Amino acid sequence: MDYEALRFIWWVLIGVLLIGFVVTDGFDMGVAALLKVLGKSNDERRVMINAIAPHWDGNQVWLITAGGALFAAWPTIYAASFSGFYIALMLTLFALFLRPIGFEYRAKIDSETWRSRWDWALTAGSAIPALIFGVAFGNLLQGVPFYFDDILRLHYTGGFWALLNPFALLAGVLSLLMIVNHGATYLQLKTEAELKARSEKLSVKLALVCAVIFVLAGVWLFLAVDGYSVTSLIDTNGANRTTDKTVLIIAGAWFSNYAKWPLLWLAPALGVVGFLVCALASKTQRHITAFISSSLAIAMVVLTAGISMFPFVMPSSTTPAHSLTMWDATASETTLMIMFVVACIFVPLILAYTGWSYFVMRGRLNEQHIRDNSHSLY
């Protein structure tokens, strides 16, 4: 396998990890964000929390792994994106702080105020990251202001508030709503009676709204967001020459991959179809279909963004030549190879024992079960 193939494989693998994160951690974030929306009583909220209690921690490791893989496979991109989006990342971090302790500590004290505070902490801890990840993608699609100096130190020249532009906010809203909807489809699978009915009703609405926003964002991207295009030859098999290329900002460039390979239109199309099927399945109480179609839809949303930008990952709006692509901002061939082997061994293992843990904890939860096991459950 040559360097070029490994670089492409790692673009795919980073995508797989990000999709793994939104599909798994996405539903527990969605459930937590809905605590105050769908849970009408403490017992109902405990049903919701305990539906995700055995799994949220493992799910969150998809995020940790995506971060670690970014560090190992795309070190310069990891460095540039994390330090460039500093304040946004810090806000995400502060929000994520609240989740582990929220889940663990909420049921440890029998007090209404105590629980209510943790409910808000869990809501914020799950909704804020979902929103910010979308905003970050929205900004990547528009390019962000940065350049490298002569020893390749990154200088980010934008501020935090500039990240909150209309297109990025739309992407953020899409990200938040699709994750919340994903949580609602999981609740359809794991709860009973009224809670289940409320989740179904919410999913019907949310999935349709997501489909509309996704299409809207696509149209906006086509009409008003300029893409980037590499006009020099990149040596996809050679050492990174991150700053030695020429890049042009061209209207419609984000659609050039679709023009070149029309089959790629399947990704956004399946995204829209996924949301629509999810709405329909929720309406007709086909819970498994609703959850799977929601998973498919959000996976396709991530994939669509990735394909549009390919091979770019983090374009520079102020010094386009310094844009980071998946060809010239990667780890060395040795590291990519080692990490590829490690991923081939461990990703299937992870899927196997994660699947087993869901199998062990299978079945619906109800309020009676919570009351019967009040001291051992969250």
Add this chain to the structure above:
Amino acid sequence: MDIVDLSRLQFAFTAMIHFLFVPLTLGMAFLLAIMESVYVMTGKTIYRDMTKFWGKLFGINFALGVTTGIAMEFQFGTNWSYYSHYVGDIFGAPLAIEALMAFFLESTLIGLFFFGWDRLNKEKHLAVTWLMALASNLSALWILVANGWMQHPVGSVFNIDTMRMELTSFSEVIFNPVAQVKFVHTVSAGYVTGAVFVLAISSWYLLKGRDLPFARRSFAIASAFGLASALSVIVLGDESGYEIGDVQKVKLAAVEAEWHTHPAPAAFTVFGVPNEQTQTTDYALKIPAVLGLIATRSVTEEVAGISELKEKHLERIIRGQEAYVLMTQYRAGDKSPATINRFNEVSADLGYGMLLTAYTDDVANATAEHIAQAVEDSVPKVWPLFWSFRIMVACGVSMLVLFAAAFWHSAKRTVDKPRWLLKFALFSLPLPWIACEAGWFVAEYGRQPWAIGEILPTHLAVSQLSVSDIWFSLGTIVVLYTIFVIIEMWLMTKYARLGPSSLHTGKYDLESPATVKEA
């Protein structure tokens, strides 16, 4: 304070708080596995209750370990972006492998550990607990492989075209001797922490005369596990001293306040007051030959002193200055064979040349004063290292004595009687944390001025952020962590006071209706 000071402060704060929770997780995970094994082998439910109760406390601790751990992984990118770019090719791999191989397993199984009691049979649940314990230790292995590489960067080479370090041998990185001794020393310290925790709280029940069978059994397991761990932490710590003497001579000299090289074998300074001005240690109490034995395993080899090390640093900084200048020329387009050949000759000292960038932007024309200052700062301050090392060792020895006494009385089945022992155990509760934090400080502060030993200076490794950005993040983190730690300690105390009664099995001493309601 500038961005370098603030970034360091933030990293130190987040890492030290994170490291309050990690050692307890490492130790408790094995103690839980041992307790549950006894339950499965004997069928006595009291051991299941022990696993569940100590598991509750484990869970309260684990949650903050996860919370503070996320910050650690994000921070390399957010605050140390040049570091991430410069060494990510090597450093990122163990972190990613840690997540894939260990943290995934641990986090998935912890859900089954807490919620799988009724859904798994005894043997399967026990397997889950053991795998969780193994995974937490495997996590520590990969994290310390990464940290060991920062201390002693092996298996890698500088690539002038990509302007970073690149991996040449992954097996050298894994089998880095510094990483290996660090791993065993650190996990043993974790086991000691878990053992002191269980021993101290059990002693409190024994002092109060509460839940005696439960407390005695917990005490017995903790004392045996603790004695073995305390012995290994000290033996392996000594091994760590030998490794440092071999590859991190500066750290050793600073820890031991060896101002000058003395004729072999070097004496060990038990106590004294290091004086930076006079470069001597006042009121020093020395034991002849001991340091030489620890650091070199011989009576004929010298232990290098600080002033002699600085002389070597001066030479390397001058060569490094040349390397830095050649590197800049090359990157500006001068790719002549002469430049490349000369660069390759001096490139091993490039990091030393980078030290100069702290004092001047124009490295080529650095003055003698700049160079002298770089030499001066090439060795960390002595007194913080000298003292934190001695605090760590004193705590370690004290805990060894505690476990020896506890094990003795536990074996003789007389743990209830010597109240001094129970009080000693109770008041030893903070010791493992003090020792762990002091040990971490020695390892990390002792590496200064380097982020990556002799490769990348700390001041260059930071992200180019604004001071106000870091004040915002540091301030928020300090406030949030303080609140979290207060809540955690309050919950921990509450549940430790309730004891096994918090399980609501109806079998334990405090389960009068009033207390049941409280929980």
